[in-house]
Amino acid sequence: MILNDTVSAVVTGGASGLGAATARALAGKGVKVAIFDLNAETGEALAAEIGGTFCMVNVTNEASVVEGFAKARAAHGQERILVNCAGTGSAQKTASRDRQTGETKHHDLALFERVVQINLLGTFRCTAKSAQGMLDLQPLDHNARGVIVMTASAAAEDGQVGQVAYSASKGGVVAMTLPIARDLMGDGIRVNTILPGIFDTPLMGRASQQVRDSLAASVPFPKRFGQPEEYAQLALAMIENGYFNGEDVRLDGAIRMAPR
Numbered sequence: 001m002i003l004n005d006t007v008s009a010v011v012t013g014g015a016s017g018l019g020a021a022t023a024r025a026l027a028g029k030g031v032k033v034a035i036f037d038l039n040a041e042t043g044e045a046l047a048a049e050i051g052g053t054f055c056m057v058n059v060t061n062e063a064s065v066v067e068g069f070a071k072a073r074a075a076h077g078q079e080r081i082l083v084n085c086a087g088t089g090s091a092q093k094t095a096s097r098d099r100q101t102g103e104t105k106h107h108d109l110a111l112f113e114r115v116v117q118i119n120l121l122g123t124f125r126c127t128a129k130s131a132q133g134m135l136d137l138q139p140l141d142h143n144a145r146g147v148i149v150m151t152a153s154a155a156a157e158d159g160q161v162g163q164v165a166y167s168a169s170k171g172g173v174v175a176m177t178l179p180i181a182r183d184l185m186g187d188g189i190r191v192n193t194i195l196p197g198i199f200d201t202p203l204m205g206r207a208s209q210q211v212r213d214s215l216a217a218s219v220p221f222p223k224r225f226g227q228p229e230e231y232a233q234l235a236l237a238m239i240e241n242g243y244f245n246g247e248d249v250r251l252d253g254a255i256r257m258a259p260r
Contacts, residue, residue: 001080001140001147001239003029008076010069012036012059012126013086015043017201018151021228022083022235024050029236034072034079036065036086036126059086059122069129078137080146082130083235084123087151089203090115091162112165119169123150127180127191134189145188147239150177154197154250158257170195174248181246190245192238197252200225219253226251 001007009026013019014035020042023033027050036057037043047054053075057068072079095106127148134146152173159167174193181191198204198215204225207215216224234251238244 001144001242003031003236003240005030005032007081008032008034008072008079009081009083010034010036010072010079010126010130011083011085012057012122013084015039015046015054017085017203018196018199018228018231019083019085020046021232022085023052025229025232025236026081026083027052031081032076034068034076036068036072059126060117062125065125065129069133073133078133079130080134080137081148081239082126082146083149083151084126085151086118086122086126088115088118089163090165092165093162094164107164112168115165116169116172119166120172123173124176131180131184131189135187139188142242143188144190144242146190148180148184148189148191149235149238150191150193152193152195152248154195154252154255154257156195157250160257161260177248178246185245190238190242192244192246193248194231194234194238195248195250195252196226196231197250197255198225199231200227218258219255222253224253226253 009031011019011023014023015037023035027033033050033052035043035047035052035054040056043054055068055071058064090111092107097104137145139145150173153170155163155167156170156174177191177193
């Protein structure tokens with residue numbers, strides 16, 4: 001797909017981190033970008049910076065997503081691009097014993113459901129609604145109508161201790177990539193997924209320098225965190241390369257996560 005000011009995009013989780021970098025990269029190509037996020041302060045500021053539109057959206061809420069797409073399309077027209085970056089994490093074992101008291105407990109099921117609701121169902125909700133809108137677009141070269149990029153994680157394939165909810169949610173994103181691509185192949189909509197490794201996002205920014213150094217050293221090469229701009233570069237490659245479809249691609253410096 002050729003990116004220019006005739007194309008519009010929606011980026012979920014677009015106010016910070018991977019989503020913000022992708023929003024900036026798309027805008028740098030002239031694309032009209034709508035940012036879906038819950039953080040109005042940073043979302044509005046970024047939208048003003050890139051000449052886009054901010055939409056206050058909770059991806060777990062049907063009405064909120066519907067309203068977000070309506071606002072984005074009123075401003076920019078039907079999007080040809082959707083990049084799903086909205087997500088969350090958690091750290092809790094399936095079952096565990098308190099070392100001091102001996103008390104046992106299992107994973108908080110409400111927490112497990114929340115992670116799945118945001119990472120998996122939220123991604124699918126936005127993907128399905130965006131794809132529905134794309135069906136009415138006039139096709140471009142080779143009958144192409146649109147492109148969807150989803151975000152999983154290296155944890156989808158090598159989840160660590162305490163990542164059961166996160167890994168399950170991100171594994172679901174990987175698992176649905178090919179079926180969605182096949183569902184939409186007859187209408188010229190491509191679907192791909194990125195599996196980031198350890199990236200320098202606001203969440204990682206809260207870690208101590210000792211933890212950051214240890215994590216960076218665990219990456220085979222290059223021994224550093226991934227930069228959000230590198231995620232954005234791959235997202236744009238998936239969007240611009242018309243033969244890129246139905247793939248899930250790790251972006252992780254060749255890391256394979258250890259149990260801990």
